[in-house]
Amino acid sequence: MRAIRLRGFGPADALEPAEVEDPRPGPGQVRIAVRAAGVRFVDTLVRRGDGPWRPEPPLVPGSEVAGVVDAVGAGVPADWVGRRVVAQLGFAFGGYAEWAVREVDAVHVVPDGLSLEAAVAMVCTGATAVGVLDAAALRPDDVVLVTAAAGAVGHLLVQGAARSGAFVVGAAGCGEKRRTVLRSGAAVAVDYREPGWEDRVRIALGGREVGVVLDGVGGAVGRSALELVAPGGRVVMFGTSSGEPTEVSTVDLFERALSVTVAVGPHVARRSGGVRAVEARALAEAAAGRFAPVVQAFPLAEAAAAHAALERRRTTGKVVLVPALGS
Secondary structure, X not given: OEEEEEOOOOOHHHEEEEEOOXXXXXXXXXXXXXXXXXXXXXXXXXXXXXXXXOOOOOEOOXXXXXXXXXXXXXXXXXXXXXXXXXXXXXXXXXXXXXXXXEXXXXXXXXXXXXOHHHHHHHHHHHHHHHHHHHHHOOOOOOEEEEOOOOEOOHHHHHHHHHHOOOEEEEEEOOHHHHXXXXXXXXXXXXXXXXXXXXXXXXXXXXXXXXXXXXXXXXXXXXXXXXXXXXXXXXXXXXXOOOOOOOOOOHHHXXXXXOEEEEOOOHHHHHHOOOHHHHHHHHHHHHHOOOOOOOEEEEEHHHHHHHHHHHHOOOOOEEEEEEOOOOO
């Protein structure tokens, strides 16, 4: 089968198209003919050898797939064949390929009416958004600032925050990204790459103050966002795409009475009912139209270009690789 292989840690061009052996489902597993493979920011860290996991190359990266079951292993009912499914592959990776295998107990049947591209955008990224919104416990009178608001998680958070009735400020990049943020439900969108963006937020709020920050960037941007929070406000952190966490001091906690929560990791899923339950909720929310993931698709063979665009912040929403069927 055609796949993308990481030949060794390095830049985006360390990813290369390759022919690899077709996977076969083992006992309790299904084989998925992949129609959409999710690309996560953590995939770029794995590729560089900088991630929380350091698997040994060569390997086929990718941990999110959606497609159609075309074979089953021993012990799996035959009626799984033909079902549209989505799954996280965990530490096994192997998602950037035409086929992938996963334990049947770990896959979800894709709800009717939800595209496979949207499903792969929701199974992990959407589940993260659900966990962050659970942790934030937003109220209709909240003023919410979302950093990286045009990103895969960010634009879902904008949608969820707006649906709660909150006044949403989205911090994003170029003009088209800000327009996407506004279409997702933000009342205000600013470019956090421009000096003084914090002052533009204050002016736009006209005397109101930010009460909640949902931060997936960290670093200087995260700190600037935190400085905007009114005394007694809440900060929910779910990522560090800048490469470093937001600096938080005891002064912030004691003198400003801020509440800071880290909404990432298995403990968050446990608080929200477990990983599988959160994944199922995210898929159901999208199927019901309460989340509308924005997807930017690249052909599978252009995985290196997808990684480069993601690292250069030239993507909007969820990046998805699509195998070229029948070619």
